[in-house]
Structures are given as structure tokens and as C-alpha cells.
């Protein structure tokens with residue numbers, strides 16, 4: 001009896017030790033020291049701020065810490081002033097953000113000196129591509145946390161608990177908006193029964209400072225409103241949107257606004273009625289304007305007959321610059337095609353000078369190995385945000401063109417397509433959490449380096465907490481830094497380039513297998529399928545060479561970029577090699593800067609990508625003593641799969657392209673540069 005009991009205790013202890021399933025994300029710190037919080041204000045947001053301090057304080061025991069609202073001109077929006085003894089802010093939410101910052105610094109060992117932190121963007125939004133039936137478009141972490149189908153619209157306690165955990169995670173990294181449904185929107189979301197659930201979600205998100213937004217279907221007035229048309233200039237249609245807005249704001253007074261995908265991939269839009277994107281956006285924007293709402297109008301458009309899909313958004317939207325009402329923001333994907341592993345920035349950034357433009361990033365890894373591959377996306381976003389558009393002279397980076405530094409904008413915003421689902425660890429892959437984290441951090445501060453973000457995330461997510469240390473044999477911080485933090489960070493920071501290498505190096509793009517966009521499919525081109533939906537349209541490989549000619553002699557997409565980029569991209573000798581085959585069609589024996597032929601260089605990159613993943617496996621194997629069993633083995637298994645996938649990418653692409661190059665695949669190639 002006694003033996004069984006001891007055994008049970010032992011089992012229970014072992015289980016709790018290993019019960020690290022990643023659900024706590026980067027918020028694992030538990031109460032470690034008492035703190036005396038002084039805060040005179042009262043609000044649900046401040047209650048959370050106080051509770052977080054009590055729960056996560058890792059400073060001096062029994063210290064006094066002051067939260068104070070104070071008008072300070074140096075503090076913008078929900079920014080804050082942090083100092084060792086307290087936080088000051090203009091808003092309650094600013095105080096909450098300050099608390100999360102403080103706790104993060106305590107845990108990661110970053111200094112807490114007096115400083116003002118202001119957000120780069122006013123709106124930092126996650127776009128959930130969640131369908132009302134609970135499935136998620138391009139979701140790889142289970143079903144929706146918001147929707148479970150039309151028979152489950154009643155809100156349960158379980159729902160609310162999950163939404164609260166979600167809201168807390170968002171707030172801890174500064175995210176202040178969530179679009180709750182897919183941009184391929186069901187008109188039903190605007191019916192009263194669904195709006196009631198939206199209200200319930202908004203109520204849970206509100207104390208954490210997260211505004212609720214909805215994606216709407218442009219044909220809603222006719223589909224659910226019973227009107228004969230959804231023509232945005234029709235007075236009845238305008239009235240319908242106004243009434244709908246009124247209904248929504250009555251339920252949700254701080255509703256953020258609408259996101260619209262129109263005349264794109266089969267979605268209805270103003271062009272169905274001979275109207276422009278501006279006509280469409282303005283009608284909906286006018287409806288939410290009295291309540292302070294905004295419309296985020298997507299520029300993700302392309303049609304079957306366009307000679308170059310990369311050009312279309314610019315062609316369609318530039319003539320409309322200045323025609324949008326002031327509560328419309330045009331939402332532009334980072335690249336001109338579609339969330340590829342690497343694209344140059346979309347030429348719309350900085351070019352639309354009279355219209356606020358917001359970047360749309362994809363946190364969910366549709367084209368980057370989904371929930372299987374370990375790919376840390378901060379380096380990709382950093383590359384994008386730091387890209388110089390030259391639109392207002394040197395230094396007109398995408399970041400500065402969108403955050404209000406260069407253009408006087410009524411609103412600034414940034415969006416990320418969420419990777420969150422019902423999976424226990426939220427994101428499918430333990431390291432995919434880092435992408436959610438990175439998006440929030442960059443939305444708050446678009447100047448942060450990937451290195452710093454990785455550093456924070458690894459420490460917050462994996463560093464043994466004091467409580468764990470007492471049960472494990474204590475790991476000296478210096479040992480942990482050298483044996484875990486450093487190599488794991490290096491792996492993360494290299495991982496995006498590795499994916500580019502084994503999937504589509506040197507400017508290749510969109511050579512994915514159709515539909516699921518996971519594996520390679522450069523050969524896929526069945527008769528009758530839209531050309532621009534087939535990979536050969538993008539790689540253009542033939543016996544003469546490979547690559548999409550977007551120079552002046554080709555589609556002339558280069559002309560959409562400001563000088564000196566236009567000339568730089570146009571000239572094969574100055575075009576950065578990372579974009580070589582994006583802008584140029586080149587012979588197989590073209591000599592790259594490495595001195596190799598283009599063919600050999602391609603082979604080199606594919607091999608390099610594969611080798612990188614192999615080295616990630618080794619890194620992770622060595623990390624074993626420092627990670628709980630569960631997360632260790634999940635990541636190990638996924639890396640194994642990623643390695644097999646990288647091999648498949650390499651073999652499939654090279655064997656396919658080889659029929660055109662007719663050159664041998666070199667063995668053990670050295671690349672001097």
C-alpha cells in the first residue's frame with residue numbers, strides 16, 4: 001500500500017515536471033517574490049495590470065512599485081514611461097503594456113532604466129482567417145478558437161477562458177486588434193445571431209485593450225439584406241451599411257471596423273457594379289465613421305489575363321491615391337505576389353502618398369513549411385521593414401513610410417495573418433509561437449532586430465524558471481546561455497534563409513504544389529488551369545534559361561519602383577542576387593557573383609538549405625538536457641520531417657529543372673562567396 005502510494009506520488013511528480021505543453025507560451029513566469037503595488041485608479045485593465053505584477057514580479061522582494069496615470073507629451077497613444085520604481089502612462093492600457101514590458105525585462109535580464117516606449121503603429125492587428133464553421137483557411141494549429149459552427153453559437157465558460165488567455169498573450173506583446181473571421185468572408189457574420197457572439201468575444205478582449213474587427217463580404221447587402229444590388233453608390237446600399245454599423249456599435253461600442261477583400265480570387269467587390277475600389281471602400285467607411293471605425297481595404301488583387309501578376313495591385317491602386325476617405329487604410333501584403341519565402345517589397349509602399357497604407361504580414365506559415373518546418377519569420381519581416389523604397393529620398397524605409405514618420409497619416413496600422421488555433425500549444429509547432437511573438441514585438445517597435453526578438457523569446461519560453469530549477473538540478477545561467485540560448489538562437493536566425501535555400505533560392509518564387517502550398521510543384525500546369533496559378537508561369541524555365549523577366553525588356557515591373565531601385569533591379573549586374581530570378585530570365589550558364597554557373601549556384605543553394613536543416617537537427621539534439629521531454633521530442637520529430645522535406649524539395653526541383661539545363665548536378669560544391 002505504502003509502496004503504491006509512493007509510486008503514485010513519484011509518477012505525479014514526474015508528470016508535472018514534464019507537463020510542459022507550451023500552452024503558457026512566453027508567459028510562464030509564476031509568482032516569485034511579493035511586491036507592493038501602488039495604484040490609485042480603478043478599471044478592469046488596471047486590475048489585470050496589478051494582478052500580473054503580483055503574479056510575475058521577479059524584482060526585489062517587498063519592493064514598492066507605482067502605476068500612475070499622468071499626462072506626458074513624450075508619451076504617445078498607449079505608450080508608457082518605465083522606470084525602476086514605477087510606470088507612467090496616459091492610458092490604463094499604457095500602464096498594462098508597461099507592466100508586461102517590466103516583467104519581460106525582469107525575466108530576460110534586460111536593464112530597467114528610465115525610458116519612454118511608444119508604439120510604432122496605432123493599430124497592431126491579428127487577422128484570423130477563421131471560418132464560421134470552425135475551420136481555418138491556411139490554419140495549421142487545429143480549429144478556430146472563436147467559431148464552432150452555427151449550432152454552437154452559445155458562448156461557454158470554456159470559450160471565455162480561452163479567449164481570455166488569447167487576449168492576455170496578445171496584450172503582453174502589444175497587439176491591440178483582432179479580425180475575427182476570414183477575409184473570404186461569409187455574409188452571415190453580419191447577421192444578429194453571429195454578432196451576438198462577436199459581442200461576447202469583444203467583452204472578453206476589451207479589458208486587454210484588444211479591439212474587435214470583422215471581415216465583411218462586399219455582397220452582404222444583397223445576400224443577407226435582401227436588396228437587389230450591393231452597388232456601393234446605390235442609396236439603399238449606403239443606407240444598409242449605415243444601419244448595420246449602427247446595430248454593431250450598439251452591441252460593441254468600441255468596435256474597430258471592417259476588413260474587406262474585394263474583387264480578388266472570386267470575392268465580390270465594387271467592380272462587379274462598374275465601380276472602383278475607392279467607391280467601395282468609401283461607402284463602408286462612411287458607415288463606420290461616426291463611431292470612429294475604420295475600413296482596411298485589401299490591395300491583394302490579380303486577374304487571369306494579366307501579363308505579370310506582380311504588377312497588378314500597383315496598376316489598380318495607384319490611380320486611386322487620394323480618392324479614399326480618411327478612415328480607409330489600404331492593406332498591402334509585404335510582397336507583390338503572395339507571402340512567398342522571399343519577395344522584394346510591394347512597390348505600393350511609399351508610392352501611395354495620399355492614402356494610409358498598412359503592411360499585411362503572414363504569421364501562419366502557408367508558404368514556409370506550415371506547422372512542420374521550424375522557420376523564424378522575424379528576419380523576413382525585418383528585411384521587409386528595413387527595405388528602402390527611396391520614395392521620399394534615401395532612408396524612406398517601408399517602416400517609415402507606413403508608421404507616420406514620413407507621411408502625415410490619419411491612421412497607422414500593421415496586420416499579421418494569425419497562426420493560432422485550438423491546439424494545446426496554440427500554433428502547432430512550439431517554435432511557431434515565436435512568430436506570433438515576433439509579429440507583436442515588431443508591430444510595437446518596427447526597429448527591433450530579429451536577434452533581440454529571438455533572444456527574448458527563447459529566454460521567456462525555455463529558460464528554467466526558479467521553481468523548475470529547484471526540482472531539476474540547477475543549471476548555471478552561463479552554461480544555459482552557451483549551451484542552449486546561443487545555438488538555438490543561431491538556428492532560429494538562420495532558419496528563414498535555410499527555407500529560401502531549400503525551397504526557392506535566388507529569387508525563384510511560387511513553385512509550390514497546388515492548393516496546399518506545402519511541397520514542391522514546379523512542373524504543375526494542367527491544361528485549362530489559369531496560367532497565373534501554375535508554377536511554370538513564375539519560373540519560366542526552358543532550355544535557354546530560368547527566371548521571370550521583369551526588366552524593361554520584359555514585363556517592366558521594375559518601372560513600379562523608385563529610382564535608384566528601378567535601374568538597380570533592371571540591370572542584371574546590380575540586381576541583388578537574392579532577387580536575381582525574380583527580375584531576370586538568365587541562361588543556365590550565366591555566371592553569378594560566386595563565379596559559378598547559374599545552374600551550379602542553384603544546385604549549391606538547394607544543397608546548402610538541406611545542410612542547414614541537418615545542422616538544426618544537431619543543434620536541437622544537443623539541447624536535450626535543457627528542455628522538457630515533451631517539447632524536446634516534438635521539435636526533434638518535426639525537424640526530422642523538415643529534413644526529409646528539404647531533401648524532397650532539392651531533389652524534385654533540381655531533377656525537374658535539369659531537363660532544361662541539361663547539366664549535371666555537381667557533387668560537394670564549394671561556393672567562394
Ligand code: GCW
Nearest residue numbers: 129137138183184261300338
Ligand atoms: O495566400 C493566398 C491564400 C488564400 C488567401 C489569399 C488571400 C484568404 O492561398 O488562401 O485567402 O491569399 O490573402 O486573400
